[in-house]
Amino acid sequence: MTHWHDALTRRLRALVKTAPFHALRAAEGRRAATLPHDDALALAMRALEVLVDALGLRPGASRAELECALVPLLESGDRAAGVPPDRERHRAVILSVVGMLLNDADRRQAYRAEYVDFSDGRAERRVIDFTLASEVEAVDGSVVIRVEKDGINLFLRSLDVDLEDAQAAAEAVIRSQMERGRLDMAARSAREAQVRSIQYAEKVDDVLKRTRRDIGRVDWRSEVPHLVKEARAHLEGRLAAERELLGTVEEQLLVVEEPAQAAALARIREALDDCRSRHLQLHGRLMATFDVFRAEQERQRFAPVALVRLPPLEEGLWVPAARLVARDAVTVTDAFVASARGPSAPAVLDLGVLWDQLLVPPRERTRVGRAVDEDALVAMSPPPPAFPPEVCEAVDRLLVSLEEPRPLSALLSIVARGSEADFLVLRALQHFAPDVHPPLAIRVATTGERLVAPEHTGDDLTLHPEVPDEH
Amino acid sequence: MSIDPTPVHDAARLIALALVPSNRPLANAEYGQLLARVRTDPAMEAALHEIAVGLGLRVLEVAEGGVILGTTADSPFAMKTADWKDGLSGDERVLTGLVHVGLAAYVYPRPEELERVDVKAVSVADLDGFLRDACRRLQELAAGETDPPAEHADLEHAWRVYLRWPAVGETAGGGRARKTMQALVRQTLEHLADLGMLRRQADETYQVLHRFRVQVRELAGHQALDQLRAVAC
Known part of the structure; x- marks a missing residue:
């Protein structure tokens, strides 16, 4: 008897999925940029939080957002260790943390880990693939980072739970926390329930998307009907639970007196409302699944390309092609190149258009518009200043007193937030490549780095005191 | 047989817009509207596929990001290899092809990555x-084989x-030589970036966009495999 059971396997699988995080920590100090006091694990957790927060509202978080969230942690670590902050080093550390989440070291494939399963009474090696985060294209063409299922589970501390169970668990947790008056915790749990709903919608969407692409790759005989049936039952249960929870929240909102509690309740209501509308949408989509199936079956019967799964491309295609003699290899790779580049509209020389263009007489240049009557221009009084004079003076005093080149980001940390910081940024921009003589004796150049400041973003600049005899 | 001109016109217009990879439905209002219509109007969707097939094109993906044609x-x-660069030497043609297929093998090592x-x-x-290592492994396997006669390059x-x-x-x-593998890889990646398959980043790195994966998965991989089987026979 091995006394092994499924729950142990589930927990083992969960533990295996944390391996990349430990590898990251093990590499601390060994990589040139990472110092022992940068807690790479803490940075990775904060990065996951930023990514989970972005979930559902947007396609993902940008690298700049991650940088903004992680730089303060790195700086505070540097302060505690008595090390001067180094922006270049910080960037390298962040790159390694994000690189771990994306699995950059292994060409961004899914992580693959082995474990031993004793479920059938004997030791059996098994393999799991898991993904923490991916870079994806948003609809507007920008590339953002999106947290994936295993990353979410890791962050929500429920690695070994089924999606459907996790959703029910999240709601049970909210209910118990509200009953115990722990509204802040309940609000956080409501947010977790919201993330579960988003994940759930994505799971069902994925099946529909795969169906649209190739109906043959989706098992419509047993897998999908099973999923749809399960999902409908799950949704109906969730909708009922959410209705009940919302009712409780509304009741409490009527009697609660403390503003902090009211705010927490409002957050819970918002998250639950969002879950509810997501679930209603998903319900609609589920009801239509079999229509999608029928329509795709009809359409794809006549699909022109036989869609068989490709073999692994290196062993199945590249190596066999590279082993051919050059003459034959070219026929294989040319077939690939012709399709891989995508279509391009052929450029055709239209003789008629060319002929017409050649015959067009050169255009005579005429003056643009009517002559302007100079007398009609009346001088206006100057507009009122956008910044109070004392703000301008304080900033200008700081700038002319510079004795050595300073980065804008450093100066921003000296002046007060708000109008002083705004004026400083505008002054710096005014002196960057000026085309009229600028008001102050300073010179501004880019540093090539990004500006990391609470209220401003863009390229960082260096402000040099101007040497008087330069011009 | 009479046909309803509206869906046909709209579908053809959508193909025209999709042929320029820099067009984005979010930035181009007409593209956005046509895309929304084709996803709900079966007549227009059917017209889209028919027109594409007639032109020697394939509709590979209709998604929020736009229509991907193959x-x-x-x-x-x-586009033939010869079209984008005149006067490729025999070597360059082989190597450019190996780099294209090699890029797909590098970024999509397992079949799941294509999904x-x-x-x-x-x-x-x-x-x-990556490609040089793979070639070295082939060299070890071929140890003992003789090189081909010089007159049959x-x-x-x-x-x-x-x-x-x-x-x-x-x-x-002291400059960078032109006839090197890295120069050739750089040219190939730059060209794919011009076609909207990749996006340039700093330090000679590139983001490989979903569009490239769709081309490999739906068409290029299969075309090359067919050719490989034909050569092997």
């Missing part, structure tokens, strides 16, 4: 290193051609 080797819309939608990353030096194995080219080199004046 082409087969015999289509007037297909995802994420963006991959590649750098000039990494791709060259095209009977040389493709991997030997690859290993003949240096990864990097310097010109007499």
